[in-house]
Amino acid sequence: MEPQENKPELKASEITETAPTPKPTPEPTPGLAPEPTPESTTLTSAPAESPAPAQAPTEPAVPAPTEPAVPAPAETSASTPVKKSKTPLIITIIVILLAACGTFLGFAIANNFWQPQEGTGQQGSSGSSSDQQAQYDMSAMSDFDLTFLRLENNSDNLVYSPLSIKYALAMLSDAAAGTSESQIKNLIGSYTPKSYTSSEHRSLANAMFVRESAKDGILSSYTDTLKQKYNASIVYEPFTSVDPINDWVSDKTFGIIEGIVTEDDITETTDFVLVNALAIDMNWNNQLQCAGDYENDNKNSVPCKFYAVHFPHESYSTYIDYMLDGRNQMEFNNKIVKGAEIGATANRYDIVKELGEDYIRATVLAAYDDWKVEYPDMADDSDFDIDEYMTQLDSNYGTLKNSTDFYFNDTDIAKVFAKDLQKYDNSTLQYVAIMPKTSSLSTFVKDLSVDALAGYISSIKDSAIISSFKDGVVTKITGHIPFFDFSYDLSLKNDLETLGVTDVFDKKAADLSKMTPLPESFIENALHKANIDFSNDGIRAGAATGIAGGLGAGGAFEYDWDVPVEEIDITFDNPFLFLIRDKDTGEIWFIGTVYNPAA
Numbered sequence: 361m362e363p364q365e366n367k368p369e370l371k372a373s374e375i376t377e378t379a380p381t382p383k384p385t386p387e388p389t390p391g392l393a394p395e396p397t398p399e400s401t402t403l404t405s406a407p408a409e410s411p412a413p414a415q416a417p418t419e420p421a422v423p424a425p426t427e428p429a430v431p432a433p434a435e436t437s438a439s440t441p442v443k444k445s446k447t448p449l450i451i452t453i454i455v456i457l458l459a460a461c462g463t464f465l466g467f468a469i470a471n472n473f474w475q476p477q478e479g480t481g482q483q484g485s486s487g488s489s490s491d492q493q494a495q496y497d498m499s500a501m502s503d504f505d506l507t508f509l510r511l512e513n514n515s516d517n518l519v520y521s522p523l524s525i526k527y528a529l530a531m532l533s534d535a536a537a538g539t540s541e542s543q544i545k546n547l548i549g550s551y552t553p554k555s556y557t558s559s560e561h562r563s564l565a566n567a568m569f570v571r572e573s574a575k576d577g578i579l580s581s582y583t584d585t586l587k588q589k590y591n592a593s594i595v596y597e598p599f600t601s602v603d604p605i606n607d608w609v610s611d612k613t614f615g616i617i618e619g620i621v622t623e624d625d626i627t628e629t630t631d632f633v634l635v636n637a638l639a640i641d642m643n644w645n646n647q648l649q650c651a652g653d654y655e656n657d658n659k660n661s662v663p664c665k666f667y668a669v670h671f672p673h674e675s676y677s678t679y680i681d682y683m684l685d686g687r688n689q690m691e692f693n694n695k696i697v698k699g700a701e702i703g704a705t706a707n708r709y710d711i712v713k714e715l716g717e718d719y720i721r722a723t724v725l726a727a728y729d730d731w732k733v734e735y736p737d738m739a740d741d742s743d744f745d746i747d748e749y750m751t752q753l754d755s756n757y758g759t760l761k762n763s764t765d766f767y768f769n770d771t772d773i774a775k776v777f778a779k780d781l782q783k784y785d786n787s788t789l790q791y792v793a794i795m796p797k798t799s800s801l802s803t804f805v806k807d808l809s810v811d812a813l814a815g816y817i818s819s820i821k822d823s824a825i826i827s828s829f830k831d832g833v834v835t836k837i838t839g840h841i842p843f844f845d846f847s848y849d850l851s852l853k854n855d856l857e858t859l860g861v862t863d864v865f866d867k868k869a870a871d872l873s874k875m876t877p878l879p880e881s882f883i884e885n886a887l888h889k890a891n892i893d894f895s896n897d898g899i900r901a902g903a904a905t906g907i908a909g910g911l912g913a914g915g916a917f918e919y920d921w922d923v924p925v926e927e928i929d930i931t932f933d934n935p936f937l938f939l940i941r942d943k944d945t946g947e948i949w950f951i952g953t954v955y956n957p958a959a
Contacts, residue, residue: 500554500942501941501947504522504547506809506810506813508852509808509937509952511858511859512851513806515800516953516955517844517952517953517955518848518953519891519951519952520848520850520952521638521890521949521950522948522949523564523947524636524637524638527553528635529544529547529548530551530553530590531592531634531636533545534589535874536870536871536875537872539869540863540869540871541874543860543862543864544864547859547860547861553589554947557786560641562640562642563612563637563639564638565593565612565638566586566634566637567595567637568593568594568633568635569599569604569605570632571631571632572596572598574631577878577881579875579876595608599630602622602623602625605620605633606620608635609621609637612638612639613637614639617889621633629884640940641898643662643782644779644782644897644898645765645781646662646765647663647764647896648700648702648764649763649896650664650665650680650682650763662897664764665763666682667679667680667703669705669759669761671759671834673752673753673919674753674834674920674921675921675923676836680702680703683896688700688701690931692932692934692956692958693934693935695958697842697843697958698843698957699842699843700841701763702762702837702838702840703837703839704760704766704836705761705834705835705837706759706826706835707834708757708830708833708834710757711756711757711921711923712753720753731917760825760826760829762824764779765823765824766779767821768820768821768823768930769816773797773798774795774796774816775795776795777792777839777841777932778791778793778817778820779791780943782898788942788944789943791939792820792938793932793936794937795936796934796936801937817941833926834923834925835926835927835928836926836928837928837929838927838928838931839929839932840931840933841931842957843957844892844894844958844959845892845894848889849887849889852887852888853865853885865882865883866882867880870883890952892950892952937952938951938952
């Protein structure tokens with residue numbers, strides 16, 4: 361047994377955190393662990409490391425990461441530890457993960473990971489084909505991310521964090537040896553933590569809570585690994601109450617996850633708990649649907665874009681009203697739920713080129729002559745100018761406007777909708793939803809591969825780029841996107857055993873010799889809880905929806921031309937899959953299914 365470090369021992373309740381010292385994010389992409397804090401900080405997250413390539417669930421392909429020297433968080437203790445007899449340690453691994461998205465996506469075109477060229481999304485804008493799509497990095501995405509989606513495919517609302525589970529399993533892997541270790545690595549590979557800066561909008565933290573009387577049974581080499589590799593806090597507690605763990609989790613998840621551990625989870629035989637907790641509280645760049653009023657739409661904490669489109673001298677107009685009192689309704693799977701209306705219009709019909717300027721001028725002037733005969737009194741005051749008419753008609757080509765920033769695709773197999781959250785701490789998270797059209801969601805999930813998922817993500821087109829739309833027509837995108845808010849408890853222990861991680865849960869087979877020299881030590885339980893709140897403003901705000909307003913037009917003489925209109929409906933009105941991913945690395949923070957938004 362290695363000697364314990366000579367450090368002052370404090371109770372968890374006496375711990376006060378200091379502001380973390382920022383650490384530069386490694387290039388080219390940030391990783392998964394939160395930045396380290398000074399030694400006086402007790403509850404922290406993991407150090408920055410180089411991002412790992414995608415891992416096949418059964419073929420570890422990444423070498424063990426180099427562990428940077430990071431100031432270790434101070435160990436804390438409630439009292440002088442009582443040396444325990446050589447009985448096995450029984451451990452509860454709480455993959456508590458997370459919580460769910462913060463204020464959910466807001467709306468406005470502000471700091472995106474990839475921004476369309478200046479001027480797009482406005483009338484008369486255009487973009488080159490090379491700007492049509494962002495170059496997505498999918499390297500961190502793996503089949504493991506979809507594993508629990510398939511295992512708990514019960515045609516019900518579901519949400520979990522692949523990132524959090526990988527973190528917890530990686531910490532457990534560093535405690536294991538022999539087949540106990542290989543079973544975990546067969547599932548997650550040699551997972552390398554990636555650093556994320558924790559802030560008021562995003563949190564990622566790790567900790568190990570140890571029963572005071574079991575302190576001498578834990579190798580200092582293991583706690584050093586947790587502190588150096590994962591920037592984990594080591595907290596000593598008498599385990600007379602679950603409050604210290606629950607309070608820590610609540611703090612690290614912005615109060616989203618409450619009461620993750622019950623008195624039944626921490627028994628008299630539980631000696632320590634490994635915990636990973638993460639959360640996001642983020643706004644959209646622009647609201648999904650403008651939830652203000654005509655005079656005061658700037659009062660929203662998340663900006664909005666009022667949407668009204670009219671093409672001079674062409675028979676096309678559309679608009680989306682403001683939501684009244686933040687309330688809007690839509691039909692979802694034969695039920696009425698709350699949601700937002702979105703839209704976009706792109707005019708790629710070059711009417712002057714298609715019909716010819718001479719033909720248009722002759723036709724309009726002939727119609728004007730007929731009008732003067734029919735309305736002689738009005739004709740006396742008419743100042744119709746055919747040159748101005750032609751200029752206005754020609755300017756319609758290339759017009760593009762959307763009600764909010766979003767990405768889309770509509771194939772024979774599925775609809776895809778995506779929207780970026782605001783850029784926080786030098787990274788952008790993106791919400792992606794996929795609704796199957798030719799099969800049930802249950803069947804779609806069962807057959808979905810990580811390559812197919814990557815294909816759906818890479819296929820989406822930017823609604824603010826004119827080249828995203830078909831040439832020769834006016835494209836009209838309409839759609840309703842449902843709001844949802846729910847929690848889910850993953851059956852993590854049973855799922856892991858189904859996936860072949862069995863030895864660590866078996867008292868006789870478990871090998872945790874990198875953590876403790878005590879024989880027959882094993883893992884007692886594994887828990888995972890997640891929550892998500894998808895709203896008009898972002899991830900975690902209250903829902904907001906409704907309708908109001910109108911569009912007017914006027915003029916004495918007018919000649920409108922019919923134009924070819926192709927409509928794309930991206931309404932999500934049936935069960936769908938969603939995920940929240942880092943656009944820089946491809947790492948999936950959350951993934952789930954929505955069968956009933958009103959649940």
